[in-house]
Amino acid sequence: MSRHGRWAELLPPTVVILAAIVLWELVVIVFRVPEFVLPGPMAVWAALQKWRAAIWFNAEQTLYTTLVGFALAVVGGMGLGLAVGYSTLVYRALYPLLIGFNSVPKAAIVPVLVIWFGIGTIPAILTAFLISFFPIVVNVSTGLATLEPELQDVLRSLGASKREIFLKVGIPRSLPYFFASLKVSVTLAFVGAVISETVAANRGIGYMMLAASSRFEVPLVFAGLVVVALMGVALFAAFAVIERRLTGWAYRGQSITG
Amino acid sequence: MSGSQPPVEAFVRLDHVTLDYPHEGETVRAIEDVSLTARQGEFVVVAGPSGCGKTTLLKSLAGLLLPTAGTVVVGDMPVRGPQKIVGMAFQNPIMLPWRNILDNVLLPLEIVTPHRERFRRDRAAYMAQAQELLASVGLEGFGERDPWQVSGGQQQRASLCRALIHHPDLLLLDEPFGALDAFTREELWQVLQALWMKRQFTVFLVTHDLREALFLADTVYVMSTRPGHLVYRTTVTLPRPRSLEDTFSAAFTEAYHEVRRRIGEVMAR
Numbered sequence: 001m002s003r004h005g006r007w008a009e010l011l012p013p014t015v016v017i018l019a020a021i022v023l024w025e026l027v028v029i030v031f032r033v034p035e036f037v038l039p040g041p042m043a044v045w046a047a048l049q050k051w052r053a054a055i056w057f058n059a060e061q062t063l064y065t066t067l068v069g070f071a072l073a074v075v076g077g078m079g080l081g082l083a084v085g086y087s088t089l090v091y092r093a094l095y096p097l098l099i100g101f102n103s104v105p106k107a108a109i110v111p112v113l114v115i116w117f118g119i120g121t122i123p124a125i126l127t128a129f130l131i132s133f134f135p136i137v138v139n140v141s142t143g144l145a146t147l148e149p150e151l152q153d154v155l156r157s158l159g160a161s162k163r164e165i166f167l168k169v170g171i172p173r174s175l176p177y178f179f180a181s182l183k184v185s186v187t188l189a190f191v192g193a194v195i196s197e198t199v200a201a202n203r204g205i206g207y208m209m210l211a212a213s214s215r216f217e218v219p220l221v222f223a224g225l226v227v228v229a230l231m232g233v234a235l236f237a238a239f240a241v242i243e244r245r246l247t248g249w250a251y252r253g254q255s256i257t258g
Numbered sequence: 259m260s261g262s263q264p265p266v267e268a269f270v271r272l273d274h275v276t277l278d279y280p281h282e283g284e285t286v287r288a289i290e291d292v293s294l295t296a297r298q299g300e301f302v303v304v305a306g307p308s309g310c311g312k313t314t315l316l317k318s319l320a321g322l323l324l325p326t327a328g329t330v331v332v333g334d335m336p337v338r339g340p341q342k343i344v345g346m347a348f349q350n351p352i353m354l355p356w357r358n359i360l361d362n363v364l365l366p367l368e369i370v371t372p373h374r375e376r377f378r379r380d381r382a383a384y385m386a387q388a389q390e391l392l393a394s395v396g397l398e399g400f401g402e403r404d405p406w407q408v409s410g411g412q413q414q415r416a417s418l419c420r421a422l423i424h425h426p427d428l429l430l431l432d433e434p435f436g437a438l439d440a441f442t443r444e445e446l447w448q449v450l451q452a453l454w455m456k457r458q459f460t461v462f463l464v465t466h467d468l469r470e471a472l473f474l475a476d477t478v479y480v481m482s483t484r485p486g487h488l489v490y491r492t493t494v495t496l497p498r499p500r501s502l503e504d505t506f507s508a509a510f511t512e513a514y515h516e517v518r519r520r521i522g523e524v525m526a527r
Contacts, residue, residue: 148352150348150350150352151352151354153322153346153348153352154346154348154352154365154420155365155369156322156340157320157321157322157340157344157345157346157430158340158342158344158365158366158369158370158424159339159340159341159342159369159370160340160369164369168354168365168368168369169354172354172356173356175356247356249355249356249404249406250355
């Protein structure tokens with residue numbers, strides 16, 4: 001892609017974000033919204049500056065629990081997804097349980113985790129894991145289940161075993177689904193970690209926001225939200241780049257026209 | 259059935275083959291009581307209206323489907339499952355999109371014995387073979403391209419190479435040129451004819467294009483609508499290599515009309 005094309009691609013989102021910030025500030029000024037209800041972007045920026053050290057200290061913890069929980073979800077989700085996609089028996093046996101499990105609000109699980117593991121790092125990691133695990137399983141198994149019969153026939157007609165078909169066609173074919181799920185999952189892992197920290201932690205962005213709101217430091221609460229959003233976007237972007245690198249063949253349509 | 263008698267030494271033999279398969283809870287009879295023989299190196303074309311079980315016939319030869327009744331023999335062995343002496347190409351080229359053209363062509367060598375054991379060691383030699391094969395179908399220098407970077411006709415040429423790279427004795431072609439434009443199709447007839455004359459493999463090709471059938475075939479079978487059975491057999495004796503000009507000759511036209519008439523009878527039923 002040309003330099004010019006890249007800039008042209010970045011322009012619309014930049015304009016939208018700047019416009020949103022300006023609108024936000026204008027609303028706060030025009031309607032004279034008090035700072036403890038809705039601080040404007042300038043106030044949030046000031047809070048970010050003022051509490052820089054505390055924000056970094058807590059963000060580090062959140063990033064850590066998110067990434068550990070996410071890593072567990074990648075390993076477990078990939079493994080279970082492959083198993084579910086490989087065998088219709090495993091698929092039929094496990095799917096209802098998985099769906100039921102996914103329907104349980106993860107915030108409701110945190111108190112249970114606290115009883116088992118106490119407050120702090122472990123419940124945050126586990127919540128991040130539990131919430132980001134499911135999309136990976138579903139996507140990987142979908143990638144395998146939607147394998148075109150013709151693609152299998154090409155290999156079957158050569159006498160390939162089920163295992164060979166799985167290795168040569170199944171896994172490569174499901175990789176784009178896998179990476180698509182990683183982008184979704186990594187942001188969900190953040191949600192899980194922050195939820196857990198809000199309920200039961202003494203460190204982390206979620207904890208910091210809870211503490212700030214109980215002291216009516218509303219600008220700091222918003223600063224926390226901005227930091228979470230930025231970290232989420234950064235991780236999403238990182239996995240989008242990895243995805244493009246490794247499964248570019250699945251995106252040819254966009255790279256030609258885009 | 260009319261035409262000359264089947265040859266004596268048969269490389270492929272179908273004996274009263276009937277094949278049912280389950281479809282939406284019912285049993286569908288795809289082909290019924292099909293018997294034919296083909297000698298080594300024979301170019302057999304099965305023509306018929308779509309949905310008549312032509313593909314099922316090919317799949318039973320490939321060992322992808324097993325007959326409900328009757329026997330299929332390829333070489334000296336009854337077919338009991340997928341076999342390595344078969345190469346197959348389909349109407350869609352079905353390239354693996356994450357592999358470039360060359361790696362797609364090499365795919366069978368990673369699966370079929372004895373090549374799979376040697377593949378890593380002799381990779382350079384195999385790649386040279388694949389390049390040569392690609393060149394023979396007019397794809398010289400295309401190996402490094404990804405499938406989506408080449409045209410449908412070029413993908414189909416690559417698909418033909420993939421079906422032949424492991425030197426199969428039997429080539430099965432399921433309407434391989436059906437999705438191509440008329441000019442590309444005619445060019446690929448000639449490409450296929452040249453490869454066949456050079457390598458002397460046995461071919462079963464199914465098609466509903468009768469000009470294609472008569473241009474390529476030693477023997478043409480006409481298959482009826484479902485359940486498919488053979489209703490007509492004719493041999494084409496035009497000398498090889500045939501040219502496109504030959505398809506406008508009087509003998510060709512006469513054969514064409516006869517086969518077309520038989521298909522018409524089948525469709526009218």
